[in-house]
Amino acid sequence: MGGVVFVGVSGGVDSALAAALLVEQGYEVVAVYMRNWSRDLPGFACPWAEDLADAERVAVSLGIDLEVWDCEEDYQRTVVDYVVDAYARGYTPNPDVMCNQTIKFGTFAQMAFSRGADYVSTGHYARILPPEAGGAPRLARAACERKDQTYFLWRVGAEAFERVLFPLQDIPTKEEVRALCAERGLEVANKPDSDGICFVGPVGLRTFLLDALERRAGDVVEWETGAVLGKHDGAFLFTIGQRRGLNLGGGPARYVVATDCERNVVYVSADRDCPALWTDTLTLEDVRWISGEPPALGAYVVRTRHTGPLREAQLEVGAEQVTLRFVEPVPAVAPGQSAVVYDGIVCLGGGIVARRDVGR
16 A cells, blocks of 8 residues: 545545545545535525535544645536536436546546646545456446445546545445544534535525526426416426426326426326336437447446436447337436446446437
């Protein structure tokens, strides 16, 4: 063991334990707080200053230096603008996926290596496996399956993982992570997990989007009959499968089955078995394979949301897109979300779910 490691410390429990374990393993550790977002939103103060204070306390407890790096410009350009544009077009993006590619293993890693780092590290729940037959390092699911974060790492190329350390990879539960922090006297041991949008903090998606995009009144329409059931403030506020926030009054629970941002219409159904809520095929665009090469055609398992079930699917790789054909129908996935492909525990890569024609 040994070498210089720059570790991203967020002020949370996971990155705090990652830094502590690296110190104990004999690395020369430099903690870095990435200031990605510091703007307040109406009714909500950005928690970045409190998170920085927690990160500073962790660094003091461990006897390591803490640096603050301003990454806001890159974050705005590659993550925030991407998210806003996607929602405006009726997609449901995942900011964490883009942040890992462009910021944590992009801007942060590049700056760290330019400063003489031998490795970079984060508090991700993920595993790096050694190469097979002279190939590249492989990304694999963590021991803590309930917190595994490989779903958010599929856009990071194998070359980045050659110099990445994930100290939490073999810890089986989040409860043990907290206990290990408490044993080391780290004050963040009982800090709640972050909630809300990754870069804003405890702010609801609706609040963020209505701050970024213009409110547009439109109709909520019943899928089967075409009847107008109510009004909304913008079709971009809704995603496939959503049940809450429709404000339709009494009656049966209804689910969003489709959105049309051009016409500003939200379609809903009270039938949980509505065909628009299920599919046996997903088409992926903007596909990335961690090794740089597509896997062989055949059967794999696929995850379509963080910690969601792994489902069997046949992989078909075309010239411009990838198709996943599931063994059994699966809940429809909102366009813009990620579908991530695994061979056993090894994460191979994935793609962005394309919009599908559901008959409207």
